Amino acid sequence: MVQKKINFKNTLLKYFPLILLYFSVLNEFDIDVSSVGLLSFNLPFIIIFYWSLRDPDQIGNGLIFIAGILNDVTLGYPIGISSFIYLTIIGFAAYLRNITLRPNIYKDSLVFLVSILFANSVNSLILSYIFSIEINFFEIIVNITFTFLLYFLFAKIFNYMKPMGT
Amino acid sequence: MASGRDDFIIAIRSAFLKKSNKQQFSLLALIIFSIVLIFLSNLNFVGIKYLKVGINETTYRLSAIISYPEKKFRDSINFFSEYFNVYNENQNLKKKIDKLNIEKLNYFYLENENKRLKQIVGDDLKLSKGIISRVLIDKDGKFLKSIILNKGSKNGIKKGMVVLEKNYLVGQVIEVNYTTSRAILISDLNSNIPVVIEPGSFQSILSGTGKNHGKIKYSKDEIEFEDNAIVYTSGSGGNFRAGLPVGKINNQIDKLGVEFFSDLSQLSYVKIQSIEVSEK
Secondary structure (H helix, E strand, O other): OHHHHHHHHHHHHHOHHHHHHHHHHHHOOOOOOOOOOOOOOOHHHHHHHHHHHHOOOOOOHHHHHHHHHHHHHHHOOOOOHHHHHHHHHHHHHHHHHHHOOOOOHHHHHHHHHHHHHHHHHHHHHHHHHHOOOOOOHHHHHHHHHHHHHHHHHHHHHHHHHHHHHO | OHHHHHHHHHHHHHHHHOOOOOOOOOHHHHHHHHHHHHHHHHOOOHHHHHHHHHHHHHHHHHHHHHHHHHHHHHHHHHHHHHHOOHHHHHHHHHHHHHHHHHHHHHHHHHHHHHHHHHHHHOOOEEEOOOEEEEEEEOOOOOOOOEEEEOOOHHHOOOOOOEEEEOOEEEEEEEEEOOOOEEEEEOOOOOOEEEEEEEOOOEEEEEEEOOOOEEEEEOOOOOOOOOOOOEEEEOOOOOOOOOOOEEEEEOOOOOOOEEEEOOOHHHOOEEEEEOEEEOOO
16 A cells, blocks of 8 residues: 555656646646736746756657647647747757756756747747737746746756656 | 867757657657648648647647636635625715616617618628637737637637627637637737727727737827727728727826726636628
8 A cells, every 4th residue: 555655656756747747738837926017937948948958758859749739729829839949948958968967057047048038039930920920029028037037946846856756 | 179069069969869768759850840830830731720620629628627726716816806895896886877877868769779870871780699608718828818718610609700798899719619719819919900989980990919908009190089988899891790899998008008898817708799680
């Protein structure tokens, strides 16, 4: 009985990043705090970058691709855009992983900032020039800022959880 | 210098082409596949349309279930905040009812006169009976402001039908699946509605701002509308029936800003209607 409980807990922790990713794309995870104005951040970006950097086997590229498709459907975007954006973030994380010997949260966060700036720019370009969708750039900048700042917090939480899930 | 460039190329090649033991696909293959999907979406490829409809049906339901706890949490916060304002609201409502009762008599006369005149000029479009639909998902995206409804082509929903809440215009159906549909809200940046502003009968276009209010566009610069001027659909273009109330001018929120009558972040049930010519 106890062994079963431990196994269940381990399985849950092992698949936690994947569950959280799918939960956030289906729930379209944006936190709005009306008293502050518009406080929103992109949780899928944080999850994808962190886990692709630290433990790429935890969430497969194919599953991230499918998460992107689901995100497009939930938000009503043309199919393929979010998948492409998520994959570019994996690209940045994979490159950083290959050139880094000793991981450092500050270096990681700088590359993360570059990657989300690049991803959001490509996203905005595709949506506005190919699909003629009008975009509120201020909202995107706010979103990028909070996503970057919250990366530190989530990285701490994931760092704490990582040994438990393996 | 050369070794630095080689390291860069090796790191890039390894990042995009190398697969670890547990990875089924290389990053480059998936990126190419997603680019192909984007281009096929842009070309409105038939296969992509069917794929999207298939995914929509399951994803919308799943998303509604996953969003349920968050939705309930938001509803409870709204409930408590409304509860504490009940007394003041009650006093205000009593005053409003008295005022409205007086106005109602005048409107009754004007409505009948208006109906008669519309029949004479042949502008007698009316809205169908309407299909009541529940809002499955009402989360705001960064780019699109839309809602998912639990009625689709099975229930007679068609693209272009208008979405109302308490007879106020809130959006238009843009995508129809078998059991669900998506409606773009009037607050969306891509929403442009021909409107008429009363008093004065000024024709203009109401555009969404991506926030909870709209903005009057394409009116002459010298025209300044007073606060509380009512914005109705003008019926130009034939997408909307004329005279649907949308909101009122509020210059405090924005210059020529329009405060919507419906709270677009609190939609639970909406009525979907189509425009049809009334029988004489």
